[in-house]
Amino acid sequence: MQIKSLGQQGLKVSALGLGCMGMSEFYGKKDDQKSIATIHRAIELGVNFFDTADMYGPFINEELLGKALQGKRQQVVIATKFANVRGANGEFLGVRGDPDYVRQCCDASLKRLGVDTIDLYYQHRVDPQVPIEETVGAMSDLVKAGKVRYLGLSEASAATIRRAHQVHPISALQTEYSLWSRDAEQDILPTTRELGIGYVAYSPLGRGFLTGQFKSPEDFDSEDYRRRSPRFQGENFIKNLALVEIIENLAKQKGCSAAQLAIAWVMAQGEDIVPIPGSKSLPHLEDNLGAVKVTLTVDELGYINQHIPQGAAVGDRYAAPQMLALNR
Numbered sequence: 001m002q003i004k005s006l007g008q009q010g011l012k013v014s015a016l017g018l019g020c021m022g023m024s025e026f027y028g029k030k031d032d033q034k035s036i037a038t039i040h041r042a043i044e045l046g047v048n049f050f051d052t053a054d055m056y057g058p059f060i061n062e063e064l065l066g067k068a069l070q071g072k073r074q075q076v077v078i079a080t081k082f083a084n085v086r087g088a089n090g091e092f093l094g095v096r097g098d099p100d101y102v103r104q105c106c107d108a109s110l111k112r113l114g115v116d117t118i119d120l121y122y123q124h125r126v127d128p129q130v131p132i133e134e135t136v137g138a139m140s141d142l143v144k145a146g147k148v149r150y151l152g153l154s155e156a157s158a159a160t161i162r163r164a165h166q167v168h169p170i171s172a173l174q175t176e177y178s179l180w181s182r183d184a185e186q187d188i189l190p191t192t193r194e195l196g197i198g199y200v201a202y203s204p205l206g207r208g209f210l211t212g213q214f215k216s217p218e219d220f221d222s223e224d225y226r227r228r229s230p231r232f233q234g235e236n237f238i239k240n241l242a243l244v245e246i247i248e249n250l251a252k253q254k255g256c257s258a259a260q261l262a263i264a265w266v267m268a269q270g271e272d273i274v275p276i277p278g279s280k281s282l283p284h285l286e287d288n289l290g291a292v293k294v295t296l297t298v299d300e301l302g303y304i305n306q307h308i309p310q311g312a313a314v315g316d317r318y319a320a321p322q323m324l325a326l327n328r
Contacts, residue, residue, distance in 0.1 A: 001046025006198030007171030
């Protein structure tokens with residue numbers, strides 16, 4: 001497993017990370033034992049970069065990751081996030097980035113994870129009511145206190161990234177990026193590259209859609225939030241299947257899975273990009289990690305860009321209320 005640098009402050013992670021969100025919520029039923037086994041297998045295969053957030057579960061995903069990583073702390077890089085506020089019953093209560101909340105969330109995450117320091121701490125969504133300078137200033141204080149090593153932002157606009165980076169170096173920007181979510185190519189990626197900020201690509205498999213395993217909205221568990229996601233609805237679903245067919249056909253020609261090809265495409269977009277596909281089962285994890293062995297030629301990349309250009313997917317990434325929280 002190749003090791004890559006995120007940002008210019010010294011943070012080094014495996015070329016592929018593991019997104020842990022789906023182990024606790026959103027993607028159907030959870031099975032903690034299988035999830036812990038998946039995390040342990042990921043470490044065996046060279047993954048050292050694990051991504052969670054306080055809102056996943058809510059709260060229980062950090063606890064799960066902390067439990068799985070007991071005795072393995074020196075082998076891994078832990079990334080978690082704050083800002084999306086949820087109640088004890090899971091209700092969504094908005095976004096907060098005020099300094100008091102930043103400090104409270106960090107202390108709570110440290111306790112749930114069972115660690116003394118968070119390696120990479122992200123602001124999950126930008127609070128429009130609090131200047132980014134105040135939020136990042138409070139995050140910077142956490143670095144000075146030894147509670148956090150490196151800082152990150154998630155789904156922030158190019159202008160916000162610039163302002164934040166002036167307060168304290170930002171090591172990583174996490175935003176969705178895949179063959180059906182290429183909006184970041186317009187101004188986010190150029191900005192992070194100009195500033196020397198690493199890019200962490202979440203949902204590189206389009207929430208599993210690009211794997212080709214889903215042929216109907218009915219394929220999703222009743223508890224799976226994708227049933228309510230715009231790109232997975234009605235005609236949008238059918239039209240987006242055409243993109244998957246392109247991926248599947250090229251994957252067959254190369255002798256790899258559709259998932260491996262989709263992840264390999266993300267990795268081929270730059271050495272500064274680290275995808276973090278989510279998985280909660282060993283077969284999916286091992287298949288995803290096989291992407292590191294897939295090399296796309298210039299002609300193949302050109303073919304993909306021609307047939308799956310920016311904006312090819314039909315439907316928004318999130319439902320309308322969630323879209324409002326993006327790119328602030």
